[in-house]
Amino acid sequence: MKKAFIFDLDGVIVDTAKYHFLAWQKIAQALHINFTHEHNELLKGVSRVRSLDIILELGNVQVSQADKDKMLIQKNEDYLSYLVDMDESEILPGVFKILQVLKDKNQGIALGSASKNARPILEKTGIISYFDVIVDGNDVTNAKPDPEVFLKAAHLLHIDPKNAIVFEDSVAGIQAANIAEMVSIGIGEEAFLHEADYIFKDFTLIEESFIQKLIN
Ligand code: B16
Ligand code: MG
Secondary structure: OEEEEEOOOEEEEEOOOOHHHHHHHHHHHHHOOOHHHHHHOOOOOEEEEEEEEHHHHHOOOOOOOHHHHHHHHHHHHHHHHOOOOHHHHEEOOOOHHHHHHHHOOOOOEEEOOOOOOOOHHHOOOOOOHHEEEEEEEOOOOOOOOOOHHHHHHHOOOOOOOHHHEEEOOHHHHHHHHOOOOOEEEEEEEEEHHHOOOEEEEOOOOOOOOHHOOOOO
């Protein structure tokens, strides 16, 4: 049977959270807001605009819309500067193997990411050709936990959402998959991702037999 396997990007395929953190930290520092790694967890899977609002809320700081717009541009320019040297080595362990298993089994493969920078990241890391469908932050109006991004991916693959499987590292993304009635697979820590149907610390722990079980 052909199923839809939908991958989140940041935290699932590549660890770009560290670059988002560095770029947001510069913005926070300029505003004298203390922004820690724990705070960064709140931004995973969250859109750029909402991320800035969360940081401003953390610092109890208010700024004009014009200043917010400038900060969003500055943050993204800084973030992109970290991606310049990105290559295949940044693909997280086990990801290539799972994608190849899915390709060999003729399954539908999609990206479902909140990021507006998804395509250049997939190109730079040499992984883009694995994806039949790419849905990213440029294609949706509602952010996770709204299931729009995953429903759109399944729709473009012509596969019923009930036959879709989502790999996600964020709580909002797991909730989105659950709302869409898709199988949710958390990649990361059980403490955060307990709402997922299955949880793996990383892709190296996912056996081919598990993938086959999902397909059957
Ligand atoms: P950008 P994902 C999300 O990607 C990130 O987890 C989140 O931290 C980021 O703010 C968001 O993309 C927007 O990214 O600024 O590149 O448009 O995890 O949904 O792949
Ligand atoms: Mg993510």
